[in-house]
Amino acid sequence: xxxxxxxxxVYLLTACDMRKSFDGLHSLVREHLxxxxxxxxxxxxxxxxxxxxxxxxxxxFAMWSKRLRR
Numbered sequence: 001x002x003x004x005x006x007x008x009x010v011y012l013l014t015a016c017d018m019r020k021s022f023d024g025l026h027s028l029v030r031e032h033l034x035x036x037x038x039x040x041x042x043x044x045x046x047x048x049x050x051x052x053x054x055x056x057x058x059x060x061f062a063m064w065s066k067r068l069r070r
Contacts, residue, residue, distance in 0.1 A: 009041045016045040018052055022061050025054045037061075 004010075011033055020028070025045065029037040037043065043054045052065035 004042065007040075010044060011035070011041060012044045012046065014046050016047055018045065018047045018050050018065060022054075022063060025052075025063070026061070029054070 011029075013028060013032065016028065017024075025043070026037050028045070029035055029043055033043075035041070037054070038056055040056050045052045045054065050065055050067040052063060054061065054063050056062075
């Protein structure tokens with residue numbers, strides 16, 4: 001379980017290509033959501049095969065992913 005401060009918002013992007021790198025996910029946040037990924041919010045990406053999250057941590061970007069079984 002992840003405990004987030006009340007100031008952190010969670011944004012969900014569906015039907016994303018989970019093969020993207022940090023730069024690719026950062027550009028999705030900038031272009032599609034028109035948000036700043038450096039603001040410290042949590043961005044969750046989903047596809048048919050898995051889910052992943054992207055957040056600015058204390059010392060850089062952190063990304064977690066999970067491949068889903070059928």
